[in-house]
Amino acid sequence: MLRIVDTRTGHLVEIPSVRRHLLSICVHLSAGDVGLGLGDLRALLVGDVLARTVELHGLQSRTFRTMPDLPDMPDLPDLPDEQAEALDRSLSALGIHPPDTVGVHHPKGTLCAAADVHVHAYGTAAQDAVGGVRIDVGQVGPASGEKGVADRAHLPSPGLLGAVAPEGADPLAMRMLMLGHAYRTPVFVTGTALEEARRTLEDWRQLVADWAQEPSRPMPADVLRHAHDVLADDLGVPAVLDALLTVASRADVPAGAKFETFAFLDRVLGLDLAREVGHQHRAAT
Numbered sequence: 001m002l003r004i005v006d007t008r009t010g011h012l013v014e015i016p017s018v019r020r021h022l023l024s025i026c027v028h029l030s031a032g033d034v035g036l037g038l039g040d041l042r043a044l045l046v047g048d049v050l051a052r053t054v055e056l057h058g059l060q061s062r063t064f065r066t067m068p069d070l071p072d073m074p075d076l077p078d079l080p081d082e083q084a085e086a087l088d089r090s091l092s093a094l095g096i097h098p099p100d101t102v103g104v105h106h107p108k109g110t111l112c113a114a115a116d117v118h119v120h121a122y123g124t125a126a127q128d129a130v131g132g133v134r135i136d137v138g139q140v141g142p143a144s145g146e147k148g149v150a151d152r153a154h155l156p157s158p159g160l161l162g163a164v165a166p167e168g169a170d171p172l173a174m175r176m177l178m179l180g181h182a183y184r185t186p187v188f189v190t191g192t193a194l195e196e197a198r199r200t201l202e203d204w205r206q207l208v209a210d211w212a213q214e215p216s217r218p219m220p221a222d223v224l225r226h227a228h229d230v231l232a233d234d235l236g237v238p239a240v241l242d243a244l245l246t247v248a249s250r251a252d253v254p255a256g257a258k259f260e261t262f263a264f265l266d267r268v269l270g271l272d273l274a275r276e277v278g279h280q281h282r283a284a285t
Contacts, residue, residue, distance in 0.1 A: 001014055001232060002014065002015045002053070002054065002057060002232050003015070003232065003233055003234065004050075004117070004133055004135060004234050004235065005135075005184070005234050006133045006134055006135075007120075007134045007135060007136040008134050012233070012234060013133055015116055015117060015133065021059050021060060022059070022060050022061065022062065023050075023051070023054045023059060023060070023061040023062070023116050023117065024061070024062050024064070024114065024115045024116045024117070024132075025047050025050055025051060025061055025062065025063045025064065025115060025116070025117050025119060026063075026064045026065075026066060026112030026115035026117070026118050026119070026132075027043050027044050027046075027047040027063065027064065027065050027066070027099065027119045027121075028043070028066055028067070028112075028118060028119065028120045028121060028124045029043065029044075029065065029066070029067040029121050029124070030067075030068075030121045030122065030123040030124045036083070036087060038140045038141065038189070039121050039122040039123065039137070039139055039140050039141070040121045041090060041091075041094060041096075042121070042122075042137055042138075042140045042178050042183075042187070043119050043120065043121035043122075043137045044065070044091060044096050044099075045094060045096055045175065045178055045179075046119050046135065046137050046183045046235070047063050047099075047119045048063075048095075048096040048097055048270065049179070049183075049235060049237060049268060049270075050117065050119070050235060051063055051097065052097075052267060052268045052270065053231045053232070053235065053268055055267075056228075056231070056267060056268055057228075057232070062100050062101075063097070063099045063100055064099055064100065064101045064112050064115065065099035065101070066112050068124075068125070090171075093171035093172075094171055094172070094174065094175050095172060095175060095270040095271070095272065096270075113131065114131070114132075115131075115132045116132050116133065117132055117133045117135060118132050118133065118134045118135065119135045119137060120134065120135065120136050120137060121137055122136070122137055122138060122139040122140070123139075135183065135184075136184065137183050137184070138181070138182075138183065138184050138185045138186045138187065139186050139187075140178065140186065140187040140188075140189065141186075141187075141188065141189065142188065142189050142190070169194060169198060170198050170201060172201060172270075172271050172272055173194050173195075173197040173198040173201055174189075174194065174197070175270065175271065176197040176200065176201055176241075176269075176271055177189065177193055177194060177197045179237045179238070179241065179269060179271075180197070180237075180238055180241055181238065182234075182236075182238060183235060183237075201271060201273075204244070204248070204262065204271075204273055205272075205273055205274075205275050205276045206276055207248060207258070207262075208258075208259055208262050208263070208273050208274055208276065208277065209274075209276035209277045209278070209279060210255070211255040211256065211258045211259035211262070212259050212274070212277045212278075214254070214255035214256045214259070215254075215256045216256045216259070216260060217254040217255075217256035217257035217260065218257060218260070219257055219260045219261045219264060220247070220250075220253055220257060220261065223243055223247055223261055224261070224264075226239075226243055227240050227243055227265055230243075231268060237268070237269070240265055240268065240269065241269070243265075244261070244262060244265060247261055247262075248262075262274075
């Protein structure tokens, strides 16, 4: 059973489409006066993690992306081509699966009216949701006084990609930074936090590559059960990251089991943890 907190009631509710084996997710972008930004990308990330979690539980999902009319282009069906391309590049860099359908949302429209879950970027209007469960995603931006970290980056220049991976940093470090916070809570992006996420990713990828050279072993049942439980209970991704940190240091878990655990849970995390697998062999030859 997958449960998530409905913002409107504050209560955990079962996602209704679990019984139908198909979850419909609608991600509402804010598209404010300054354009799309990290808050919109975070909403799309939450939708991506929800879809991945659903699939991990043996179900299927469809994701829609919608946004309000742009004030100066009310009849445009979606973002202008240049901005849409910039957004697509940022989604790809963050490992976010592209939505199945995109479009402009009208209060009485049907694009997302029948969605089971509405994921709202910070700052979207309350009336955007039509039925279903509402998830309000916390804001994301630079900490007070932090320089060089974009908050509401304009598209296409400097572009969302520059906000996701400033100065050529690994964009998945931004994904990991955001995943380390409950989706409802704010994320304050700093250079220090991004560097810490980058180092953790680098360390984990090297460990996974080393473990991959050992015989495969079954995943620890307690870890797998815990991961399923926290993901099914309001998308507890930070607890999954903590579980991996613990598994990495457990002496009672064989290397092959550690590899299988990291690889399996990366299906939800989307951090490309197996990136370095096989590189040591090529380097040695």
